[in-house]
Amino acid sequence: ARAEGNAAGQNVNHIRCYNCRGFGYYARNCTARPRRRNATYLQTQLLIAQKEEARIQLQAEEYDLMVAAADLDEIEE
Structure with missing residues (x-):
């Protein structure tokens, strides 16, 4: 059995879209709508930044x- 590939010979099963996490295409070819950054997302990012x-x-x-503590050790000596 031959592995699936595109014209360039790449196995498209291992290519993953960074936008939607789908397999078989790059982000520039993604047809999914971009995610909106709503209040919940922004609040989560704020909490992460505060914890860091x-x-x-x-x-x-x-x-x-x-x-x-090191200064105290020097004084005691």
Whole structure:
């Protein structure tokens, strides 16, 4: 049995559209309508950004705490 392919010899079963996640074509050839970015989508993106920012702040606070602990160790010696 011969593998399915297009004229260029590519196996179209492995090509995936980035817009709709469909198989067999590229995003530039996608016929699906683009997704609208509604309030729910934007709220989710905001929460993700806030969590990432909080994690960065926590890491900075941990670093400051480590520096302070090292300073205390030097004072005790």
